[in-house]
Amino acid sequence: MLTYALRRILGMVPTLLLISVVCFVVIRLQPGSFLDQYLEDPRVTRETVESITRQLGLDQPAYVQYLTWIRGIVTEGDFGFSFVNGRPVSSLIWERLGWTVFLALLTLLVSWAIAIPLGIYTALNRYGPGSTVLNFLGYISLATPDFLVALLLIALVLNFGGTNVGGLFSPQFIDAPWSGAKVLDLLNHLWIPMIAIGLEGVAGLMRQMRASMLDVINQDYVRTARAKGLAPRRVLWRHAVRNAVNPLISLAGLSLPSLISGTIIASIVLNLPTIGPFLYDSLLNKDQYVAMTLLLFSALMLLVGNLLADLALAWADPRIRFE
Amino acid sequence: MLKRVSTLRTTGLLGLVTLALLGTAAAAPKKVTGYASLGVTEGKPGGTYTLALGDSPQSLFYYGVIDNNLGLVSQQLFDGLVEFNYATYKVEPALAESWTVSPDGRTYTFKLRQGVKWSDGQAFDADDVVFTYSQIIMNPEARAGDAASFKLDGKQVEVRKVNATTVQFVLPRPSPAFLLQMRSFIMPKHKLLKFSQEGGAKPADINGAWPSNVKESEVVGTGPFRLSNYTAGQKVSLVKNPNYWKVDARGTKLPYLAGLDFLIIRDPQAQVAQFLAGNIDQLNITGAQFPDLKQREVAGAPFKVFRSTALFGSPPFVAYNFDAKDPALAKVFSDVRFRRAMQGALNRERIIDTVYNGLAGLPGHGVAPVNRDWYANTRSQLGSFNLAAAGQALDALGIRDTNRDGVRNLPGGKNLEFDLTYGTDSSVYPAIATIIQNDFKALGVKVNLRGILSSKLLSTGQSGDWEMILHAFGDQPDPELRKPIWQPGGALYYWHRSLQPAQDGARPNVARMAPWERQIYEIFEDAAVTTSRSQRKALYTRWQLLFAQNLPVTPIAKPENIGAVNNRYGNYIYNLGVIPGYNPVPLIYQK
Numbered sequence: 001m002l003t004y005a006l007r008r009i010l011g012m013v014p015t016l017l018l019i020s021v022v023c024f025v026v027i028r029l030q031p032g033s034f035l036d037q038y039l040e041d042p043r044v045t046r047e048t049v050e051s052i053t054r055q056l057g058l059d060q061p062a063y064v065q066y067l068t069w070i071r072g073i074v075t076e077g078d079f080g081f082s083f084v085n086g087r088p089v090s091s092l093i094w095e096r097l098g099w100t101v102f103l104a105l106l107t108l109l110v111s112w113a114i115a116i117p118l119g120i121y122t123a124l125n126r127y128g129p130g131s132t133v134l135n136f137l138g139y140i141s142l143a144t145p146d147f148l149v150a151l152l153l154i155a156l157v158l159n160f161g162g163t164n165v166g167g168l169f170s171p172q173f174i175d176a177p178w179s180g181a182k183v184l185d186l187l188n189h190l191w192i193p194m195i196a197i198g199l200e201g202v203a204g205l206m207r208q209m210r211a212s213m214l215d216v217i218n219q220d221y222v223r224t225a226r227a228k229g230l231a232p233r234r235v236l237w238r239h240a241v242r243n244a245v246n247p248l249i250s251l252a253g254l255s256l257p258s259l260i261s262g263t264i265i266a267s268i269v270l271n272l273p274t275i276g277p278f279l280y281d282s283l284l285n286k287d288q289y290v291a292m293t294l295l296l297f298s299a300l301m302l303l304v305g306n307l308l309a310d311l312a313l314a315w316a317d318p319r320i321r322f323e
Numbered sequence: 324m325l326k327r328v329s330t331l332r333t334t335g336l337l338g339l340v341t342l343a344l345l346g347t348a349a350a351a352p353k354k355v356t357g358y359a360s361l362g363v364t365e366g367k368p369g370g371t372y373t374l375a376l377g378d379s380p381q382s383l384f385y386y387g388v389i390d391n392n393l394g395l396v397s398q399q400l401f402d403g404l405v406e407f408n409y410a411t412y413k414v415e416p417a418l419a420e421s422w423t424v425s426p427d428g429r430t431y432t433f434k435l436r437q438g439v440k441w442s443d444g445q446a447f448d449a450d451d452v453v454f455t456y457s458q459i460i461m462n463p464e465a466r467a468g469d470a471a472s473f474k475l476d477g478k479q480v481e482v483r484k485v486n487a488t489t490v491q492f493v494l495p496r497p498s499p500a501f502l503l504q505m506r507s508f509i510m511p512k513h514k515l516l517k518f519s520q521e522g523g524a525k526p527a528d529i530n531g532a533w534p535s536n537v538k539e540s541e542v543v544g545t546g547p548f549r550l551s552n553y554t555a556g557q558k559v560s561l562v563k564n565p566n567y568w569k570v571d572a573r574g575t576k577l578p579y580l581a582g583l584d585f586l587i588i589r590d591p592q593a594q595v596a597q598f599l600a601g602n603i604d605q606l607n608i609t610g611a612q613f614p615d616l617k618q619r620e621v622a623g624a625p626f627k628v629f630r631s632t633a634l635f636g637s638p639p640f641v642a643y644n645f646d647a648k649d650p651a652l653a654k655v656f657s658d659v660r661f662r663r664a665m666q667g668a669l670n671r672e673r674i675i676d677t678v679y680n681g682l683a684g685l686p687g688h689g690v691a692p693v694n695r696d697w698y699a700n701t702r703s704q705l706g707s708f709n710l711a712a713a714g715q716a717l718d719a720l721g722i723r724d725t726n727r728d729g730v731r732n733l734p735g736g737k738n739l740e741f742d743l744t745y746g747t748d749s750s751v752y753p754a755i756a757t758i759i760q761n762d763f764k765a766l767g768v769k770v771n772l773r774g775i776l777s778s779k780l781l782s783t784g785q786s787g788d789w790e791m792i793l794h795a796f797g798d799q800p801d802p803e804l805r806k807p808i809w810q811p812g813g814a815l816y817y818w819h820r821s822l823q824p825a826q827d828g829a830r831p832n833v834a835r836m837a838p839w840e841r842q843i844y845e846i847f848e849d850a851a852v853t854t855s856r857s858q859r860k861a862l863y864t865r866w867q868l869l870f871a872q873n874l875p876v877t878p879i880a881k882p883e884n885i886g887a888v889n890n891r892y893g894n895y896i897y898n899l900g901v902i903p904g905y906n907p908v909p910l911i912y913q914k
Contacts, residue, residue: 051463051464085534086388136782175557175560268345269592
């Protein structure tokens with residue numbers, strides 16, 4: 001298993017290099033330049049634009065820019081600097097990573113905790129009124145974009161006179177030290193993004209879980225287990241669910257990159273301090289090293305997520321072997 | 324050299340022209356009085372005021388990045404030598420207590436306010452002013468500096484310290500709008516010396532001063548507030564600067580507020596939601612958002628919505644590319660009779676009513692109508708919306724629908740069809756573009772909409788890859804400040820790019836100018852060095868008339884300023900945004 005993991009990790013290197021080239025080319029192909037925003041200001045002359053171009057190294061050929069960037073990463077772990085902020089990319093990402101990871105993991109956990117039981121329930125009670133209602137709600141939430149849900153929730157809260165209409169804290173708690181009141185305030189704000197971002201995930205996962213449950217329920221081994229006289233509960237959890245959950249493990253692995261780019265619009269609408277809007281801005285501004293680093297990071301997440309999913313699958317399903 | 328300077332100074336002192344003086348020369352703090360007409364009363368100290376910021380400031384060094392959000396914060400942290408009067412927009416003393424201009428208009432001597440302290444307690448003096456101008460603003464490598472404004476006819480403006488409280492600027496030639504440049508924020512030498520050439524750093528290093536993760540105590544200013552906390556992506560908190568140099572009529576220290584918070588909220592709808600929820604105390608809104616908020620106000624919500632005619636701001640216009648790639652189009656677009664005919668198909672009233680909800684007025688030509696100092700009444704030149712008359716004018720030009728397909732044909736036989744480039748991510752451009760497209764269609768002119776990001780409008784304009792464009796350029800109190808836009812051949816005069824000189828500041832291609840363009844070019848050249856205010860006024864009046872008749876661009880509307888403010892706060896004056904030298908926040912108090 002260790003050699004398998006090592007081999008996979010080594011295999012990531014050329015993949016990532018290829019992805020970084022693609023990212024760089026795509027960003028260069030975008031029309032306009034970082035300096036566009038400077039043109040609008042009467043203080044900026046053509047000489048200034050030239051000197052900024054020189055300062056940023058944008059006057060060098062594209063391949064030199066790319067190679068300098070890659071060399072920085074490999075030799076010094078330096079991911080370049082942000083044109084916009086004039087600071088190293090890594091420190092900027094680091095600043096925003098905490099809340100991003102927190103929110104992503106929390107939504108993932110919450111949506112799993114809700115979706116899996118619901119999926120099982122709707123699969124087992126296929127024609128009951130309960131599952132009909134749940135299925136219907138599932139379709140609606142699948143069809144509604146997360147930012148729309150966010151806007152609706154904000155309107156609703158406003159209507160009831162609430163003040164928690166965006167962000168993670170009330171203004172006075174943002175830079176206050178941690179305390180019980182601050183945690184309460186966080187919880188009071190957190191439920192809106194949880195619902196807005198999580199809802200779509202819940203609906204999708206629920207459908208997925210329902211489908212694989214229905215697949216599994218009529219399999220021979222489940223019938224055999226039943227015929228042997230095992231308790232229905234034991235048949236359900238020990239045999240059916242354990243097998244039905246396999247596809248979801250791969251899904252979980254694939255959802256890691258959504259850490260960065262999954263919830264951009266909802267994050268903007270809900271004013272969440274996550275990385276998504278940061279990526280969006282860097283692409284708009286052609287802040288190339290920030291955009292490239294984030295895209296590369298996103299690709300790395302996908303590869304790592306896949307690896308973790310494969311390892312988890314092997315652990316969960318004895319039929320899977322490494323060779 | 325030294326001798327020449329001292330004689331210059333003596334003559335300057337002999338012919339003293341004191342432009343403005345508030346209070347007595349000995350009193351160090353500036354008394355802010357005389358705004359009863361704006362509803363300003365005496366406030367009481369205390370309270371926190373919360374504003375919205377569109378995004379995280381990219382740095383905390385004003386001259387290192389061009390960033391509107393940083394500008395809004397910097398306005399509260401720093402001051403310039405002079406500032407605007409809130410009511411009249413006249414220039415009046417700020418960090419400089421008084422100044423004199425030599426009779427030849429070339430030497431400006433500023434006497435600094437005494438007893439002013441930086442927010443960390445250090446004394447403010449002439450060294451800070453000289454440092455700010457010579458090491459930062461005039462440093463061509465500073466990304467948001469202003470080196471070009473301090474180079475006249477290719478020669479550098481000199482700035483020197485006369486004594487601890489006197490600073491002198493010597494210009495290579497007279498420049499009557501120079502005083503307005505003195506609104507630039509003054510920076511603390513004792514904190515920034517190490518990033519400057521004087522302190523041994525490279526010229527470009529100045530841009531790296533005060534990055535967004537700088538220690539808050541490093542950011543030191545003379546402004547009403549000082550930085551207390553910056554949480555990336557969420558909030559910038561400022562607290563009252565106890566050393567601030569302004570007092571109210573009774574002598575109470577300004578600002579009244581104990582704290583000023585900026586919540587970072589990117590989405591305009593989210594900003595409105597936060598305002599309605601009471602988390603933001605004041606918000607500048609658009610005409611589109613006005614009806615909803617006004618309705619809530621009338622229904623008893625705890626805030627008021629204010630409207631005011633705007634002096635600053637960006638009125639939209641349409642321009643036709645005189646150098647369009649299609650020679651037939653370029654020829655038509657260069658023809659003033661065509662542009663005038665098309666003005667008749669521009670339904671300004673409808674745009675003002677439907678796009679701006681009536682919260683806009685008719686535009687001026689390069690100068691806002693409310694600008695009493697410079698505006699020339701060109702209203703009759705705006706014409707009126709009349710498709711029949713516009714059609715006749717096009718007929719007279721030989722642009723008729725010869726093949727009966729509903730679209731007029733150019734003399735060569737080609738359809739009169741072109742692209743209109745506009746910004747898709749704006750609250751007004753898409754609606755205006757659609758109205759124009761419809762009206763032009765009724766006239767038999769086919770317009771294809773070409774949407775791009777608003778931030779790319781200028782670069783697209785300058786690239787020449789467009790036919791008709793919908794864009795906006797800001798009005799300023801003095802036309803001299805907009806010279807690169809309106810002077811033919813200027814750096815931003817993009818609708819006739821073939822006039823552009825090969826290098827900024829070089830003489831443009833005068834031979835290619837139309838006679839009226841040459842006249843406007845000369846007017847701007849003359850006005851830049853004319854010291855007599857009445858002569859400048861006459862020159863700029865002629866320019867506005869030429870502009871209105873020849874329509875290098877066709878202005879559409881002048882939007883009003885609309886702001887909403889929570890009833891808990893008094894002394895609200897519309898905050899113009901990032902206009903150095905115009906900051907009414909110190910007067911705001913919590914009731």
